[in-house]
Amino acid sequence: MAGKEKQPKIITDKNQMRTWTRAMRTQGKTIALVPTMGFLHDGHLSLIQEAHKHTQLVVVSIYVNPSQFAPSEDLSTYPSDFEGDIRKLMAVPGGIDVVFHPHNLYDYGVESARDCAGNGGMAAVSCLEESGSGHETWVRVERLEKGMCGSSRPVFFRGVATVVTKLFNIVEPDVAVFGKKDYQQWRIIRRMVRDLDFSINIVGFEIVRDADGLAMSSRNVRLSPEERLKALSINRSLSKAKSAAERGELNCKRLKNLVVDEVREAGGELDYAEIVEQESLEVVEEIKSPVVILIAAWFGEVRLIDNMEINI
Numbered sequence: 059m060a061g062k063e064k065q066p067k068i069i070t071d072k073n074q075m076r077t078w079t080r081a082m083r084t085q086g087k088t089i090a091l092v093p094t095m096g097f098l099h100d101g102h103l104s105l106i107q108e109a110h111k112h113t114q115l116v117v118v119s120i121y122v123n124p125s126q127f128a129p130s131e132d133l134s135t136y137p138s139d140f141e142g143d144i145r146k147l148m149a150v151p152g153g154i155d156v157v158f159h160p161h162n163l164y165d166y167g168v169e170s171a172r173d174c175a176g177n178g179g180m181a182a183v184s185c186l187e188e189s190g191s192g193h194e195t196w197v198r199v200e201r202l203e204k205g206m207c208g209s210s211r212p213v214f215f216r217g218v219a220t221v222v223t224k225l226f227n228i229v230e231p232d233v234a235v236f237g238k239k240d241y242q243q244w245r246i247i248r249r250m251v252r253d254l255d256f257s258i259n260i261v262g263f264e265i266v267r268d269a270d271g272l273a274m275s276s277r278n279v280r281l282s283p284e285e286r287l288k289a290l291s292i293n294r295s296l297s298k299a300k301s302a303a304e305r306g307e308l309n310c311k312r313l314k315n316l317v318v319d320e321v322r323e324a325g326g327e328l329d330y331a332e333i334v335e336q337e338s339l340e341v342v343e344e345i346k347s348p349v350v351i352l353i354a355a356w357f358g359e360v361r362l363i364d365n366m367e368i369n370i
């Protein structure tokens with residue numbers, strides 16, 4: 059594709075975004091959405107290539123969503139490089155059609171900032187509520203959002219489900235592509251789409267890893283070389299447990315211990331490691347059907363997540 063780079067249209071206004079989609083649809087075009095928070099890496103670019111297999115047009119949203127960050131989390135330090143992102147998007151085979159880059163999806167005008175206490179009685183508050191936006195409508199996927207990342211990041215999935223709903227309502231795509239690295243998020247979005255009757259096909263794309271095995275993430279740039287080396291224990295531990303399961307070890311406690319020991323010995327601080335049923339995300343004690351091992355661990359100031367499916 060050298061020499062055939064396509065300049066995407068950049069849309070920042072939600073009404074203009076919707077108008078574009080509707081105009082394309084009257085021409086019979088189908089549209090895929092790849093939602094991102096920017097600082098794109100090859101994992102995101104693979105999602106875009108996957109999107110091209112499903113529709114004629116591709117929209118990438120770049121929006122760091124404040125409602126999925128708790129005030130104690132890394133919203134202000136979340137990396138961004140909009141110019142670099144555009145260059146990368148132009149170099150993707152087939153390019154993309156639109157970058158939707160809204161400034162603030164929770165700005166409803168002057169009257170909106172009156173009441174910022176609308177957190178549904180939850181003790182946890184997001185950066186958005188702290189900033190007093192006045193937004194008080196939330197999408198919750200009640201059971202799937204509990205446990206794992208939902209335990210350590212209490213506002214996270216509520217924020218994700220809400221912003222993805224907003225993006226779906228604005229972009230009105232036929233297909234949306236999500237990475238399976240964020241496994242719990244992917245399952246939650248699928249359930250939300252089913253439960254709320256969105257007419258959108260949700261495609262999950264396999265984890266993309268660097269050559270050393272680390273799952274690609276925008277957070278990886280914040281790892282020091284030593285921390286990165288330690289973080290390789292995540293993929294190693296998951297592969298070890300998967301091989302053991304494939305050799306017949308079906309006891310989840312013993313499999314989990316393999317994961318936990320490997321990461322701790324490397325110097326990682328474990329947030330959680332769980333073996334759960336793939337669709338329901340119910341914790342299992344003995345592998346009897348397809349499961350996924352999910353892990354989150356800290357390496358210095360950086361929290362990484364990863365997972366591996368075991369299809370026995």
Ligand code: PAF
Nearest residue numbers: 093094095123218221240
């Ligand atoms: O996975 C992400 O990057 C974000 O959680 C998403 C889906 C773009 C929502 O902000």
